[in-house]
Amino acid sequence: MEREALKAVIKKYVLYDHFFRRAYLVLVAQMSAILLVFTALFIVKKLPAAYLLLISTGVWLGVGLAASLMVAGAIQREKAEGSFRTLRALPLRAETLFLGTILSGVIASILALVPPYLITTIGLIVLRGWDLMLLQIRAGWAVLLISFLFASAGLTVALCVNSPAVILNVIVGFSTLVTLLALSRTLLDLRPFSEEELLRFARFLLSLEGQALISAIVIVLSGAILYLGSRIFSRQKSYV
Amino acid sequence: MSDTIVLEVEELEKRYRDFSLRVSFRLASGEVLGVVGPNGAGKTTLIHCVLGIVKRDRGRVRFFGLDVDQHEVEIKQRVGFFLEEAPLFRRMRASDVLKFFASFYPRWDWRLANKMIQQFELEVGKKVGELSKGMRAKLGLVTAFSHRPELVILDEPTAGLDPGMRRELVQIVRELRRDFHPTILLTSHIMADIEDLADRIAFLREGEVALIESKTQLLHRWRRLRGRCRDVRRLDPGDWVAVEHDQASGEVHVVTNRWSPALMDRVREAGLADPEVCALNLEEIYGYVIGARGREFEASPAIRTESASEWVANHRESHR
Numbered sequence: 001m002e003r004e005a006l007k008a009v010i011k012k013y014v015l016y017d018h019f020f021r022r023a024y025l026v027l028v029a030q031m032s033a034i035l036l037v038f039t040a041l042f043i044v045k046k047l048p049a050a051y052l053l054l055i056s057t058g059v060w061l062g063v064g065l066a067a068s069l070m071v072a073g074a075i076q077r078e079k080a081e082g083s084f085r086t087l088r089a090l091p092l093r094a095e096t097l098f099l100g101t102i103l104s105g106v107i108a109s110i111l112a113l114v115p116p117y118l119i120t121t122i123g124l125i126v127l128r129g130w131d132l133m134l135l136q137i138r139a140g141w142a143v144l145l146i147s148f149l150f151a152s153a154g155l156t157v158a159l160c161v162n163s164p165a166v167i168l169n170v171i172v173g174f175s176t177l178v179t180l181l182a183l184s185r186t187l188l189d190l191r192p193f194s195e196e197e198l199l200r201f202a203r204f205l206l207s208l209e210g211q212a213l214i215s216a217i218v219i220v221l222s223g224a225i226l227y228l229g230s231r232i233f234s235r236q237k238s239y240v
Numbered sequence: 241m242s243d244t245i246v247l248e249v250e251e252l253e254k255r256y257r258d259f260s261l262r263v264s265f266r267l268a269s270g271e272v273l274g275v276v277g278p279n280g281a282g283k284t285t286l287i288h289c290v291l292g293i294v295k296r297d298r299g300r301v302r303f304f305g306l307d308v309d310q311h312e313v314e315i316k317q318r319v320g321f322f323l324e325e326a327p328l329f330r331r332m333r334a335s336d337v338l339k340f341f342a343s344f345y346p347r348w349d350w351r352l353a354n355k356m357i358q359q360f361e362l363e364v365g366k367k368v369g370e371l372s373k374g375m376r377a378k379l380g381l382v383t384a385f386s387h388r389p390e391l392v393i394l395d396e397p398t399a400g401l402d403p404g405m406r407r408e409l410v411q412i413v414r415e416l417r418r419d420f421h422p423t424i425l426l427t428s429h430i431m432a433d434i435e436d437l438a439d440r441i442a443f444l445r446e447g448e449v450a451l452i453e454s455k456t457q458l459l460h461r462w463r464r465l466r467g468r469c470r471d472v473r474r475l476d477p478g479d480w481v482a483v484e485h486d487q488a489s490g491e492v493h494v495v496t497n498r499w500s501p502a503l504m505d506r507v508r509e510a511g512l513a514d515p516e517v518c519a520l521n522l523e524e525i526y527g528y529v530i531g532a533r534g535r536e537f538e539a540s541p542a543i544r545t546e547s548a549s550e551w552v553a554n555h556r557e558s559h560r
Contacts, residue, residue: 008343016336018367082327089291090344091316238294
């Protein structure tokens with residue numbers, strides 16, 4: 001793998017692309033400002049810190065997913081403008097271009113998470129929510145993993161698919177699958193989970209073993225998507 | 241120019257639903273090969289296949305004796321390119337585009353790049369999308385030449401430019417060629433650009449090379465013989481690229497692509513009185529090879545692409 005080329009691709013998307021950079025900074029600033037207002041409200045009104053963590057997790061997730069979506073948008077825009085083919089004419093392998101772009105999305109997501117995460121940390125310290133600190137770390141890790149999975153899947157689609165119509169089909173297909181999964185309990189007439197089962201599941205999720213298992217599953221899933229995506233991308237018939 | 245082959249395209253084939261490209265050619269070190277053809281002839285597809293932007297279905301592409309599939313990065317570091325309409329990244333500053341390109345080429349020469357920036361009066365602080373078409377084309381030339389490539393691939397570098405800017409760009413390419421003698425593969429549908437820059441010309445028609453020959457030979461071998469003729473039917477169309485009867489002047493024009501002084505006797509025997517030999521320019525030759533008269537040309541025995549031995553012979557001749 002060409003390290004310099006990889007670095008150049010990451011820099012291109014994260015630093016050099018003006019449109020992306022401006023939109024990205026606006027997104028991070030807006031979400032951080034919103035969270036800052038919420039945190040200030042929580043501090044002034046002395047509201048429970050757990051709710052702040054809940055709201056913050058939502059904001060982190062939104063920022064993390066939006067950042068990689070923005071990189072995906074930049075790729076699709078370059079494909080529409082015709083400048084993406086310039087990337088393939090440069091001295092770098094298709095796999096390097098693929099990995100560099102995915103890493104751009106992951107790095108953009110991680111960097112976007114930093115300001116809201118710091119705001120939450122300060123808020124929790126001021127609200128004396130010490131007991132929530134460990135949960136905050138775990139929630140942060142979970143958001144990071146979801147962002148990684150989302151970046152892998154979203155950017156793979158953006159890189160491997162040249163037509164917006166196909167992307168629309170992928171999104172519709174994915175939404176249908178999620179809806180079907182959500183309805184499966186009713187459709188298949190399955191017994192609903194009892195409160196105790198749900199509680200046990202929640203405890204497992206919050207335990208170290210549970211987190212390790214879920215982390216491993218998400219990482220393996222992301223890795224599989226990346227491997228498959230890289231193979232599809234490098235075998236594409238056209239990069240125009 | 242030397243006999244070292246810099247680019248070898250062997251039976252390259254790319255099929256689309258309604259179009260196929262099938263070409264073979266070689267490019268010698270220091271040579272400028274101009275590929276001409278109408279819109280849709282396959283010029284850009286050829287460039288895209290050579291650069292790996294579009295995957296070919298069949299055939300082999302070798303640069304500097306190396307297979308492009310196995311040595312992609314190593315090869316591309318020695319190749320400069322300019323894609324049609326310079327599709328550089330519109331949302332990036334020109335200076336960032338240059339920094340981005342520089343990171344891929346170990347031999348990138350910032351001194352040369354800055355010299356060109358100054359010479360072209362490029363506003364590198366501006367975003368690419370804010371630059372005029374001409375300036376974008378100049379930026380494209382800076383990215384193509386700043387690593388002193390051994391081979392430069394220029395796809396329609398003057399397309400869409402006004403005549404003044406077009407002349408300026410051709411002049412720039414000529415100067416760059418004079419300064420460090422790269423091999424150039426150039427596509428265009430503007431014959432004047434090709435006439436200015438190319439040593440050898442490949443005429444691409446409907447995805448195939450209809451004719452490939454050195455510019456000198458083309459201009460030497462293609463002639464129009466003009467004279468009066470009592471019976472045009474005696475001039476067998478199979479022997480000539482075209483036999484045209486000018487109703488207004490009553491003259492008959494016979495076009496040949498195998499001119500030699502001995503041909504004068506043949507046309508006289510065929511009944512052309514006092515034939516006058518006129519040179520054809522590339523635009524006219526293009527018209528016969530590609531244009532409306534292409535079908536007649538197709539019937540001519542001279543339509544061909546080069547064999548390897550012919551290439552060596554032709555290449556030596558054009559070099560002389």
